[in-house]
Each structure stands twice: as structure tokens, then as C-alpha cells.
Amino acid sequence: MRTIEQYLPDHPFFEGLDAPTLALIAGCATNISLAAGEYLCHEGDAADHFFVVRRGRVAIEVHGPAAGTLVLDTADEGDVVGWSWLVPPYVSTFDARAAEASGVVAFDGACLRGKCDTDAHLGYELMKRVTQVMNGRLVAAQMRLLDLYGGPGATDASPR
Amino acid sequence: MPRLAEPTAVQPVESAMVPRLFRLVDRRQDTADTFTIMLEPNDGVPLAFIPGQFTMLSAFGVGEVPISVSGDAHVAGPLQHTVRDVGAVTHALARTAVGDVMGVRGPYGTGWDVADGHSRDVVFVGGGIGLAPLRPAVLEVLAHREDFGRVVLMYGARSPEELLFVDELKQWEDQGMEVLVTVDYGRESWQGRVGLVTKLIPRAGFDPRSTLALICGPEVMMRHTALALVGRGVRSSRIRVSLERNMRCGVGLCGHCQYRELFVCVDGPVLPYAQVTGLLGLREV
Numbered sequence: 001m002r003t004i005e006q007y008l009p010d011h012p013f014f015e016g017l018d019a020p021t022l023a024l025i026a027g028c029a030t031n032i033s034l035a036a037g038e039y040l041c042h043e044g045d046a047a048d049h050f051f052v053v054r055r056g057r058v059a060i061e062v063h064g065p066a067a068g069t070l071v072l073d074t075a076d077e078g079d080v081v082g083w084s085w086l087v088p089p090y091v092s093t094f095d096a097r098a099a100e101a102s103g104v105v106a107f108d109g110a111c112l113r114g115k116c117d118t119d120a121h122l123g124y125e126l127m128k129r130v131t132q133v134m135n136g137r138l139v140a141a142q143m144r145l146l147d148l149y150g151g152p153g154a155t156d157a158s159p160r
Numbered sequence: 161m162p163r164l165a166e167p168t169a170v171q172p173v174e175s176a177m178v179p180r181l182f183r184l185v186d187r188r189q190d191t192a193d194t195f196t197i198m199l200e201p202n203d204g205v206p207l208a209f210i211p212g213q214f215t216m217l218s219a220f221g222v223g224e225v226p227i228s229v230s231g232d233a234h235v236a237g238p239l240q241h242t243v244r245d246v247g248a249v250t251h252a253l254a255r256t257a258v259g260d261v262m263g264v265r266g267p268y269g270t271g272w273d274v275a276d277g278h279s280r281d282v283v284f285v286g287g288g289i290g291l292a293p294l295r296p297a298v299l300e301v302l303a304h305r306e307d308f309g310r311v312v313l314m315y316g317a318r319s320p321e322e323l324l325f326v327d328e329l330k331q332w333e334d335q336g337m338e339v340l341v342t343v344d345y346g347r348e349s350w351q352g353r354v355g356l357v358t359k360l361i362p363r364a365g366f367d368p369r370s371t372l373a374l375i376c377g378p379e380v381m382m383r384h385t386a387l388a389l390v391g392r393g394v395r396s397s398r399i400r401v402s403l404e405r406n407m408r409c410g411v412g413l414c415g416h417c418q419y420r421e422l423f424v425c426v427d428g429p430v431l432p433y434a435q436v437t438g439l440l441g442l443r444e445v
């Protein structure tokens with residue numbers, strides 16, 4: 001398996017970042033292996049990390065009193081999990097659970113936040129990338145609100 | 161004096177509007193609200209169709225609905241339709257029992273023309289009940305698997321319980337098709353993917369420069385899927401979509417299914433994405 005330093009330059013999330021910046025980010029990162037069912041974070045926890053899935057699958061979950069546990073999204077190889085580390089008040093808004101044996105790169109968001117505060121260029125670059133992740137999730141949420149695959153609005157005029 | 165155009169070989173309107181009688185010989189409940197009916201013609205003459213076409217199914221005394229054929233076009237056997245129970249007619253069809261008789265007109269409309277994908281990669285993208293109209297095309301490709309390059313199915317449904325043809329998906333994988341499935345919501349026990357079907361497109365193994373893509377699902381899903389395929393490099397002229405409109409006559413006379421300049425029942429339902437790109441995003445068309 002490639003080292004984190006070798007892995008980051010090829011990942012779309014880090015595309016375009018120069019070598020010193022990548023080295024700085026890699027310095028805040030650790031490889032983690034997870035057994036199926038293990039949690040990366042829980043809703044309400046301090047959001048001090050974000051993750052890139054290297055293998056396996058991570059389920060993003062929410063809990064409701066009536067609905068129970070609902071998986072809202074899954075992250076597979078290459079997907080980025082977590083943005084709350086960059087958005088005040090830095091609190092996780094969902095649970096993230098390894099749906100199967102998985103490997104992730106965990107980035108120390110608290111450490112990176114400190115560096116972003118002193119390096120506006122780094123902060124802007126990371127904010128742009130995290131915003132893309134957020135935008136993707138927002139669009140997906142909007143699409144799901146439409147209940148595309150046939151909610152109560154379906155009629156005999158469009159039964160397929 | 162100008163000559164009158166030669167008459168085209170269409171059925172006389174009178175006979176096109178008269179349903180043939182078919183008998184229900186078997187029925188399968190696919191999901192809580194979706195079922196597949198197997199029909200045999202009372203007159204013994206099979207109904208030939210091409211993948212992608214639809215028929216008008218009648219529940220006598222209730223009405224008619226357009227339903228795509230979901231069975232194998234090249235294997236003798238009952239005519240299959242997979243139907244979602246969403247209104248008066250489909251509800252009446254849902255209540256039919258083996259031996260009951262219903263009316264069938266058609267088949268109507270254009271097909272997927274999968275032969276156009278020979279020697280190339282073929283990508284199917286289905287959303288919800290949209291997998292049913294794709295199934296005859298999938299079966300045709302898998303029956304001639306060696307004629308095609310990589311074959312991929314991306315399938316999205318609302319929940320794991322609403323996935324269609326679950327047992328077949330495994331068989332299709334065994335026959336050399338990459339099958340990627342996702343759902344909108346899953347319970348903790350669901351081990352598969354959750355998310356939009358468009359999220360699968362970057363992960364699927366196909367060469368966008370040499371791909372024929374066939375999409376069937378809700379219009380918004382087809383629009384976003386086509387955009388994502390184009391974003392990956394598939395030419396819009398190589399993408400086909402199956403449109404869904406309120407079809408009544410099936411022969412281009414009544415105008416119920418008019419979609420600006422198109423009559424979906426005769427010009428479609430399968431149309432090149434390049435021809436409808438501008439229409440898919442329009443409101444009130």
C-alpha cells in the first residue's frame with residue numbers, strides 16, 4: 001500500500017495543491033483500519049477529524065426516535081467523510097460507521113484548522129474543497145427530497 | 161399534379177384501437193407495490209415486440225394504461241409486464257388472478273436498439289420501476305454477451321425493499337455484467353451503497369468514448385444521469401432515454417403524450433438524449 005505522501009497527490013480532493021502543502025497535510029494524517037461496525041465519529045462529538053476512505057465502505061447515519069437508525073449515504077474508496085472540522089462550532093452532524101472492514105486516512109482537522117488560521121491560502125484551498133463535498137451532499141439531499149423513484153404523486157398516467 | 165404520398169404500413173386505426181384478449185397465466189409480487197404479470201394470448205398468436213416498446217393494457221371496465229414490456233423479446237413464453245400499483249387501472253390489474261382476461265394493444269413505440277452497441281461498451285442506468293423497461297434490452301445484450309465490450313448496470317431505488325429483480329441481478333453479474341446498486345435510504349442492516357445513482361457513474365468500468373448508454377427512470381433522474389455521463393465523456397448522441405408521458409391512443413392521434421414537437425407514443429418512448437436535451441429541463445412541456 002502506498003504511503004499517505006504517495007496517496008494524496010493522486011486524490012481528486014487534494015488535486016492542484018503544491019508539494020509543501022501536501023507535505024503539511026500529510027503530516028496531519030494517519031492510516032486507520034476499522035472492523036465492520038466500528039465508528040469513526042458520532043453525532044455531537046467534537047469534529048476534530050475528517051477522513052478519506054481507502055478501502056471498504058463507511059455508512060453515514062442519523063438517528064430518529066421514530067425512524068431509528070437511517071443510513072443517509074455511504075462513502076466508498078476515494079470518498080471524503082466529514083466537513084464539520086472546518087465549520088464552527090466544529091461538532092459532528094452525523095455518525096460514521098464502517099459498514100464493512102475498512103481503511104481510512106484520518107486527518108487531524110484541529111491541527112489543520114490552526115494552520116489555516118495562520119495561512120489564508122491553505123485555508124481558502126481547503127475551504128473550496130470541503131465546500132465541494134458539502135455541495136455534493138446538499139444536491140443529493142435535494143434530489144432525494146423529490147422522491148424520484150415514485151412517491152405518492154405517481155399515477156396511472158406514469159406507471160411505466 | 162403532385163402525387164399523393166404512399167400510405168405507410170401502419171395498422172388501420174380501427175384495429176389499432178381494438179385490444180387483443182390475453183389471459184393471466186402467472187403473477188409475481190416483486191415488491192410491496194410492484195408486480196409482474198405473465199400473459200398468454202387467447203388466440204394463440206404471440207405478441208412480438210422489440211426491447212423498449214410498450215403496450216396499452218386494459219382492465220375492462222376500468223381503463224387502459226401504457227406499460228413497457230419487461231420480458232425477453234427473443235424467448236418464447238408469456239408476455240411479461242412489470243407494473244406498479246399507483247392508480248385505478250394498475251390497481252385493477254394488481255387484483256387480477258390467474259385465468260382472468262385483460263386487453264392488450266400494441267406493441268407501440270421505439271426500442272432501445274441495443275445492436276447499435278455491438279463491439280462497444282453498453283451502460284444501463286435504471287431508476288426505480290425504470291429497470292423494468294430496460295430488462296428486455298439487458299436480456300438481449302446478455303444473450304449475445306460476446307458481441308459487446310464491457311456491460312454495466314447502475315441501478316438506484318428508494319430503499320432495499322423496493323429493488324426489482326434482485327435474484328436476477330446476481331445472475332446478470334455471473335453472466336459478465338458489472339452491477340452497481342444504490343438506494344436512497346437504508347437501514348443499519350443494509351450493507352450496500354446509499355446515495356444517488358449518479359454517484360455510481362465515476363466508479364463504473366466503461367470507456368466513455370465507446371459507450372452506448374441507455375437510461376430509464378424518472379425524468380429528473382434521467383436528466384442528471386445523462387449530464388453525469390456526458391461529464392464523464394459519453395457523447396450525447398450515444399445516450400438514449402425512455403420518456404414517460406400520458407399516453408392514451410398509442411398511435412399518435414390523440415395528442416395526450418405530445419412533448420412539444422414529439423408524440424412520445426410513436427416518436428418514443430426511447431429517444432436519443434441529444435434530441436431531447438433541451439426539453440428535459442423545460443417546465444410545463
